[in-house]
Amino acid sequence: MKAKDRDQSLSDSRELDGSYDPLTDSIEDDFELSTVCHRPEGLDKLQEQSKFTKKELQVLYRGFKNECPSGVVNEETFKLIYSQFFPQGDSSTYAHFLFEAFDTNKNGSVSFEDFVAGLNIILRGSINDRLNWAFNLYDLNKDGCITKEEMLDIMKSIYDMMGNYTYPCMQDDAPREHVENFFQKMDRNKDGVVTIDEFIESCQKDENIMQSMQLFENVI
Amino acid sequence: MAAGVAAWLPFARAAAIGWMPVANCPMPVAPRDHSKRQDELIILNVSGRRFQTWRTTLDRYPDTLLGSSEKEFFYNEEAKEYFFDRDPEAFRSVLNFYRTGKLHYPRAECIQAYDEELSFFGIIPEIIGDCCYEEYKDRKRENAERLQDDQEDKKDFKPPNMTFRETIWRAFENPHTSTMALVFYYVTGFFIAISVLTNVVETVPCGSTSQKDISCGQRYTVAFFCMDTACVMIFTVEYLLRLFAAPSRYLFMRSVMSIIDVVAIFPYYIGLVMTDNEDVSGAFVTLRVFRVFRIFKFSRHSQGLRILGYTLKSCASELGFLLFSLTMAIIIFATVMFYAEKGSSSTKFTSIPASFWYTIVTMTTLGYGDMVPKTIAGKIFGSICSLSGVLVIALPVPVIVSNFSRIYHQNQRADKRRAQKVQKARLARIRIAKKGSSNAYLQTKRNGLLNELLDLTASEEEQQHLNKTKSLLESQHHHLLHCLEKTTGHDFVDEQLFEQNCLEGALQPYRSRTPSTSSLEGMTGTCCSRRTKRSVPLPIANAPASHAHPLALTHTLPKSPGLQELSAINIQCAEKQIHSSSRSNLNMQTNEVDRRNCKQQKVTTAIISIQTANTGSPAEDGGHGLPNRGASVVTTTSSNIIKVSAL
Numbered sequence: 053m054k055a056k057d058r059d060q061s062l063s064d065s066r067e068l069d070g071s072y073d074p075l076t077d078s079i080e081d082d083f084e085l086s087t088v089c090h091r092p093e094g095l096d097k098l099q100e101q102s103k104f105t106k107k108e109l110q111v112l113y114r115g116f117k118n119e120c121p122s123g124v125v126n127e128e129t130f131k132l133i134y135s136q137f138f139p140q141g142d143s144s145t146y147a148h149f150l151f152e153a154f155d156t157n158k159n160g161s162v163s164f165e166d167f168v169a170g171l172n173i174i175l176r177g178s179i180n181d182r183l184n185w186a187f188n189l190y191d192l193n194k195d196g197c198i199t200k201e202e203m204l205d206i207m208k209s210i211y212d213m214m215g216n217y218t219y220p221c222m223q224d225d226a227p228r229e230h231v232e233n234f235f236q237k238m239d240r241n242k243d244g245v246v247t248i249d250e251f252i253e254s255c256q257k258d259e260n261i262m263q264s265m266q267l268f269e270n271v272i
Numbered sequence: 273m274a275a276g277v278a279a280w281l282p283f284a285r286a287a288a289i290g291w292m293p294v295a296n297c298p299m300p301v302a303p304r305d306h307s308k309r310q311d312e313l314i315i316l317n318v319s320g321r322r323f324q325t326w327r328t329t330l331d332r333y334p335d336t337l338l339g340s341s342e343k344e345f346f347y348n349e350e351a352k353e354y355f356f357d358r359d360p361e362a363f364r365s366v367l368n369f370y371r372t373g374k375l376h377y378p379r380a381e382c383i384q385a386y387d388e389e390l391s392f393f394g395i396i397p398e399i400i401g402d403c404c405y406e407e408y409k410d411r412k413r414e415n416a417e418r419l420q421d422d423q424e425d426k427k428d429f430k431p432p433n434m435t436f437r438e439t440i441w442r443a444f445e446n447p448h449t450s451t452m453a454l455v456f457y458y459v460t461g462f463f464i465a466i467s468v469l470t471n472v473v474e475t476v477p478c479g480s481t482s483q484k485d486i487s488c489g490q491r492y493t494v495a496f497f498c499m500d501t502a503c504v505m506i507f508t509v510e511y512l513l514r515l516f517a518a519p520s521r522y523l524f525m526r527s528v529m530s531i532i533d534v535v536a537i538f539p540y541y542i543g544l545v546m547t548d549n550e551d552v553s554g555a556f557v558t559l560r561v562f563r564v565f566r567i568f569k570f571s572r573h574s575q576g577l578r579i580l581g582y583t584l585k586s587c588a589s590e591l592g593f594l595l596f597s598l599t600m601a602i603i604i605f606a607t608v609m610f611y612a613e614k615g616s617s618s619t620k621f622t623s624i625p626a627s628f629w630y631t632i633v634t635m636t637t638l639g640y641g642d643m644v645p646k647t648i649a650g651k652i653f654g655s656i657c658s659l660s661g662v663l664v665i666a667l668p669v670p671v672i673v674s675n676f677s678r679i680y681h682q683n684q685r686a687d688k689r690r691a692q693k694v695q696k697a698r699l700a701r702i703r704i705a706k707k708g709s710s711n712a713y714l715q716t717k718r719n720g721l722l723n724e725l726l727d728l729t730a731s732e733e734e735q736q737h738l739n740k741t742k743s744l745l746e747s748q749h750h751h752l753l754h755c756l757e758k759t760t761g762h763d764f765v766d767e768q769l770f771e772q773n774c775l776e777g778a779l780q781p782y783r784s785r786t787p788s789t790s791s792l793e794g795m796t797g798t799c800c801s802r803r804t805k806r807s808v809p810l811p812i813a814n815a816p817a818s819h820a821h822p823l824a825l826t827h828t829l830p831k832s833p834g835l836q837e838l839s840a841i842n843i844q845c846a847e848k849q850i851h852s853s854s855r856s857n858l859n860m861q862t863n864e865v866d867r868r869n870c871k872q873q874k875v876t877t878a879i880i881s882i883q884t885a886n887t888g889s890p891a892e893d894g895g896h897g898l899p900n901r902g903a904s905v906v907t908t909t910s911s912n913i914i915k916v917s918a919l
Binding site: 107111112114115116118119133134137138139140146149150167170171174175182183185186189190203206207210211213214215216217218219220221222226230233234238251255260261263264265267268270271272 | 279280281282283284285286287289290291292293294295296297298299302304311372706707749752753755756757759760761762763764765766767769770773774
């Protein structure tokens with residue numbers, strides 16, 4: 053009798069509150085999330101698969117686990133973490149694209165293995181590998197070529213991270229112009245899309261890009 | 273930057289790979305980790321209890337004791353540990369703050385001791401997490417009140433040089449300050465009581481002459497009149513004195529107490545003025561009723577009465593609800609009873625308003641019995657009425673009672689409203705802290721270019737010194753933001769500067785642009801074109817406006833290979849020069865980045881010479897520079913040659 057009363061009063065207060073939707077909310081949902089837990093493979097195995105040293109993997113995992121105790125990152129947490137680095141702008145779209153790129157098996161969460169795999173390519177891979185990874189990031193629908201619309205989305209997301217207070221004042225067509233520049237540079241055969249070969253070729257010719265790729269050597 | 277995600281900074285920097293292929297400008301140099309130190313465990317010995325943590329954990333908050341170099345003062349060489357002679361229990365929450373990024377308040381801890389620990393370790397209490405913040409603030413407030421009560425006695429310290437008027441006012445407000453005030457206080461209280469008693473006794477019948485009983489008032493008219501006069505005189509004097517002494521007479525006259533005072537003494541004066549005219553004496557008698565208001569004057573003498581008044585004022589909504597529901601119920605039941613009793617003969621329920629009386633008496637369970645229903649239907653509805661009456665009246669009463677109790681306690685804790693302001697201040701502070709990270713970056717930008725320049729020219733020791741002042745984490749984060757700026761070609765600025773720029777841009781769109789630079793307008797707002805726009809007033813005839821060949825500045829420097837952006841740095845510093853003879857400054861907008869931080873003796877100025885194929889334009893000069901330091905930097909572009917050298 054007592055338990056029933058408690059449930060009844062709980063539901064009554066929920067109705068009064070007006071914010072509770074019986075269709076989508078339920079107590080079971082809360083339980084589900086908290087029991088998901090993921091443990092990565094052993095340190096040795098990860099060390100074989102990547103080019104990080106043991107110490108580096110340790111540092112990476114400690115940071116990872118600190119922020120995501122359950123062992124996996126879902127998109128919301130990912131966006132939240134990334135937004136802490138860009139206080140002025142809105143980094144959620146770019147974080148979404150990043151999440152898509154890191155989540156290789158498309159299961160909606162990034163485990164530590166995915167995390168290490170992605171970082172391995174970016175930080176320890178060859179220049180070609182890095183360019184490949186960047187291409188993969190830009191290619192939103194993963195069809196092997198970057199269209200202007202995809203590039204525009206990416207560009208807008210990068211410009212969003214700048215926020216409102218910039219110098220010079222951000223024009224509305226700044227991303228579009230930037231995309232035009234990019235396509236002029238990258239699209240060799242002028243067919244409106246950039247394929248992986250065009251991309252790699254153009255990047256290799258551009259000294260700036262080559263130079264900036266070197267930056268990732270000693271991030272860790 | 274939130275320190276909890278400091279560990280994710282390498283990830284964020286790796287994610288910047290997405291910006292590289294789209295960037296038009298070269299990226300700035302990454303800060304190097306000079307120490308190249310492996311992360312080590314440090315031991316914190318707090319009164320014998322040893323805590324261990326990674327050094328990077330403590331480095332997350334560089335503006336606290338443990339995160340800064342201040343902890344070196346506590347380093348114990350022999351034991352190779354940091355020793356703090358503090359409470360280990362409180363230290364636990366301090367250390368957990370570094371680990372998790374959230375500061376918690378342990379409820380078992382004394383609030384003062386905790387505050388002292390926090391201030392020792394340089395942590396501001398405002399960052400206590402939401403889970404513990406309420407408790408912390410409550411405890412702090414209680415403590416403050418306790419201290420305040422002890423200090424209440426000191427409040428009676430009389431400031432010197434008070435005017436006569438202020439003295440009187442103070443005497444009225446705080447009767448226990450001086451003996452005279454106390455005497456006056458009791459005298460007025462006594463006279464209020466006497467006056468009320470007189471009014472009551474006046475109407476008591478005492479003795480009888482001729483045919484009817486007469487009241488005492490009519491028998492001893494003179495005596496009562498004298499009593500009344502005396503009371504009213506005292507009250508008038510008091511009122512006039514208060515009016516004289518009040519700091520704001522208008523406010524005083526509007527206050528409730530003064531209205532009660534006036535109402536209390538008015539009938540007497542009206543009675544004096546009016547003669548014993550038969551017609552008006554009836555009205556005059558009615559006025560006497562107002563003499564009972566004298567009893568409200570007691571509220572100055574009684575705290576409880578004041579609280580009751582406050583309660584009623586604050587329960588206005590509950591009282592209103594009570595009144596409203598009662599009225600509804602009365603009307604409903606009166607109507608029902610009227611129609612139920614309409615049939616019976618010689619009924620007292622002659623109309624609905626007449627039934628109101630029955631309903632009220634029944635609902636409040638008084639039951640005088642002067643009106644009773646006779647029909648069966650009437651009796652049924654009458655019983656329903658009395659049952660529901662109890663409910664309707666009983667419902668709002670606990671609310672009113674609890675309100676009274678609350679106000680009573682609140683009266684002892686009058687600064688709940690102050691707590692609201694503190695909450696707002698706290699939220700404002702948190703907002704400022706969030707903005708602080710972006711402000712930190714902007715601040716560093718103004719200093720940062722300076723540092724990069726020094727990388728070139730300064731000696732190793734100076735370099736080390738400067739690098740120590742900014743933690744590695746911070747410099748890496750700022751490098752990340754700098755890369756983003758380069759990618760998009762726009763700079764972060766703070767709000768005020770942004771608004772100024774917008775205004776300037778609106779007012780003077782073309783003043784600072786020479787015809788030559790307008791050819792560069794066609795380019796997108798990349799950093800390079802902007803920078804060259806600023807510093808190059810000379811025509812670059814062959815700069816193709818529509819081509820996507822931005823002026824890429826790559827440099828080679830004998831000392832440090834791979835250093836980019838030197839020209840930009842130099843140009844920026846040139847703008848920072850207050851030296852007005854520099855031509856570059858003429859094109860600069862006056863509200864440029866803050867020059868405060870530019871140390872003149874260490875800044876070099878660029879000499880920019882533009883040699884294009886068609887126009888052999890002369891070089892332009894900057895201001896002064898460092899002697900004995902020479903580095904010439906050659907930049908190449910695809911179509912133009914820009915020579916930048918630093919003197």
